[in-house]
């Protein structure tokens with residue numbers, strides 16, 4: 225499994241993560257920041273556990289995020 229986490233308050237809505245994985249990320253029409261689809265909030269961090277097949281796309285999302293607020297961890 226893979227844990228995807230995002231510190232949403234610092235998102236600048238650049239869309240890079242959506243381009244990397246449009247099934248897991250989308251820009252909110254309300255505030256222009258990105259939503260981690262299915263993510264649950266804890267102390268400002270949104271996170272979700274997903275299958276390993278989402279790893280590659282979300283590593284790209286993490287690397288392309290200009291404010292470095294997406295973390296990807298492999299968990300067993």
Ligand code: SF4
Nearest residue numbers: 235236238239241289
């Ligand atoms: S790549 Fe980072 S800053 Fe850009 S929309 Fe996604 S989370 Fe926000």
